[in-house]
Amino acid sequence: MDVLGGNHRHEAPWKRMSKEELDNQYSPSRWVIRLGAEEAMRTYSQIGSEVTKRARATGRSLLDVPYGEGEGEKLDIYLPEAVSEAMPFLVFFHGGYWQSGSKDTSAFMVSPLTAQGVAVVVVAYDIAPKGTLDQMVDQVTQSIVFVQKRYPGNQGIYLCGHSAGAQLAAMMLLANWIKHGVTPNLKGFFLLSGVYDLEPIMHTSENAPLLPTLEDAQRNSPLWQLETAPTQPADPACRILVTVGQHDSPEFRRQSREFHQTLCRGGWKASFAELHDVDHFEILWNLTQEDYVLTQIILKTIFQQS
Numbered sequence: 616m617d618v619l620g621g622n623h624r625h626e627a628p629w630k631r632m633s634k635e636e637l638d639n640q641y642s643p644s645r646w647v648i649r650l651g652a653e654e655a656m657r658t659y660s661q662i663g664s665e666v667t668k669r670a671r672a673t674g675r676s677l678l679d680v681p682y683g684e685g686e687g688e689k690l691d692i693y694l695p696e697a698v699s700e701a702m703p704f705l706v707f708f709h710g711g712y713w714q715s716g717s718k719d720t721s722a723f724m725v726s727p728l729t730a731q732g733v734a735v736v737v738v739a740y741d742i743a744p745k746g747t748l749d750q751m752v753d754q755v756t757q758s759i760v761f762v763q764k765r766y767p768g769n770q771g772i773y774l775c776g777h778s779a780g781a782q783l784a785a786m787m788l789l790a791n792w793i794k795h796g797v798t799p800n801l802k803g804f805f806l807l808s809g810v811y812d813l814e815p816i817m818h819t820s821e822n823a824p825l826l827p828t829l830e831d832a833q834r835n836s837p838l839w840q841l842e843t844a845p846t847q848p849a850d851p852a853c854r855i856l857v858t859v860g861q862h863d864s865p866e867f868r869r870q871s872r873e874f875h876q877t878l879c880r881g882g883w884k885a886s887f888a889e890l891h892d893v894d895h896f897e898i899l900w901n902l903t904q905e906d907y908v909l910t911q912i913i914l915k916t917i918f919q920q921s
C-alpha cells in the first residue's frame with residue numbers, strides 16, 4: 616500500500632523493539648536530561664501543587680464544580696479578572712499515563728492565560744484502576760458538553776492535554792456530539808507530548824492492565840481511528856497544534872509526527888512543533904511563563920480566532 620494508505624503502521628519501529636526498549640521509550644521520566652527520573656517525578660508534582668495553590672489563592676476560581684453524577688466528575692474553573700459571557704475557554708486534561716495526576720496539581724497555564732482574558736478549566740477524570748480508558752474518554756466528553764452548556768456564549772473552546780491527557784483531548788476529534796444534545800464551539804486543540812497510538816503501550820509492563828485487548832487499544836487510539844474512519848472538523852477553521860519536546864523519547868516524537876501527518880491527510884488544519892531543549896515535563900512547566908514560546912503560540916491562536 617502507498618504512504619497515504621496508512622500501511623506504514625505495519626512497519627512501525629516499535630514492533631522491532633524488545634520489551635525493555637519499549638519500557639524505556641514509554642517512560643518519559645527516563646529521558647529527562649537535567650534531573651534524575653525520580654527527581655523529575657517529584658519536581659513534577661511539587662511544581663504542579665505550588666502553581667495550583669497559587670492560582671487558587673490569587674485569582675477568581677470555581678472549584679470542584681460537578682460536570683456529571685460521579686464522585687470524580689469535577690472540574691475547576693479559573694476566571695480572568697474581566698469575566699464576560701464571551702470569554703474564550705481553554706480546557707486542560709492532565710497526564711500521568713491514565714493512572715496518576717489530578718486536577719489539584721495541574722493549574723500550570725492558569726496565570727498567563729487568565730491574565731489575557733482566557734478562562735481556564737482543569738478537569739478531573741477517574742484514573743485507573745477506578746476508571747477504564749473508555750470511561751475517561753466519556754468523562755472528558757461530558758466535561759466539554761458541560762462547559763458549552765454553562766457558557767453558551769463562549770468565544771471558543773480550546774482543548775489542551777498533556778501526555779495521556781493529549782490522547783484524551785485528541786479523542787474529542789472523534790466525539791459524537793449529536794448524542795449529547797450540544798455541539799461545543801471547539802476552535803482549537805493544543806496537544807503536548809501525547810500518545811496517539813496505544814498499541815505499543817500494551818506491551819510495556821506498567822501499562823498493560825490498562826489495555827486488556829487490542830480492540831481496547833485501537834478504540835482509544837486517535838491515530839488508528841482517524842486512519843480507519845476519518846472524521847471531518849465541524850468547524851473547518853478549527854486548529855490543531857501537535858507539540859512534543861526535543862528531549863521526549865524517539866517513540867514519543869514519532870507518535871506526534873505521525874499523528875500530525877494523519878491529521879493533515881484527513882484535511883484538518885494541523886501544525887507540528889518540536890519544542891527546543893525541553894523534555895516531557897518542562898513542556899508543561901514552561902506554560903506557567905507568559906513569555907514561553909508555547910504560551911505565546913497558544914495565546915496567539917486563541918486571539919487570532921476570536
Ligand SMILES: N[C@@H](CC(=O)c1ccccc1NC=O)C(=O)O
Pocket residue numbers: 641642643644645659710711712713716777778779780
Ligand atoms: N511512569 C511514568 C510517568 C509518566 O509517564 C507521566 C507522569 C506525569 C505526567 C505525565 C506522564 N506521562 C504521560 O501521561 C514515567 O516513567 O515517566
